[in-house]
Amino acid sequence: DAGVTQSPTHLIKTRGQQVTLRCSPKSGHDTVSWYQQALGQGPQFIFQYYEEEERQRGNFPDRFSGHQFPNYSSELNVNALLLGDSALYLCASTLSGPYNSPLHFGNGTRLTVT
């Protein structure tokens, strides 16, 4: 049973560039959320995708955008990178509906902006 997979594992970008991170949810899950985790902090909610639509969004600027594909996989795009965007980006999947399904996380993508 494949868990949540994320790619790439590490990425180094320069200020002003754009980046795309990818996530495949756990088998059977239909909902994908993205979180940003700075060093020593808890994860911060970026947004969630369900049925290929952004269902909810956290307090992040429009430079952060995403997409969900028909196979439930998802991408996170960040434009005009800032030094402060350096963080671990985590993808989490779950099953929506009255199931109280736990969040399952991938191992994350470590983004460094120089």
Place this chain on the structure above:
Amino acid sequence: KQEVTQIPAALSVPEGENLVLNCSFTDSAIYNLQWFRQDPGKGLTSLLLIQSSQREQTSGRLNASLDKSSGRSTLYIAASQPGDSATYLCAVEDGTSGTYKYIFGTGTRLKVLA
């Protein structure tokens, strides 16, 4: 605005001790509470999920309790082992802004000494 606090921030104990990690949240309007474990540089592993209508959940040496009215949860680890060393994160599924968003504490860094 929902806020989650975890105390203590760090804990070091000898192997074999029973220990309690604390989590508090400011708004009792939550759907679920979930405890996670995070190893350095890795993603989060789900340990226990407690629905808002439940008082506790158990898995092996772990027991989590929830007192929604007082805004508290505890994670009890019995007979701690060096392999339990990790950061433990508490997260509540926020019911104040519509569901789907988990809000995390900053975690408790646990070190179990052999």
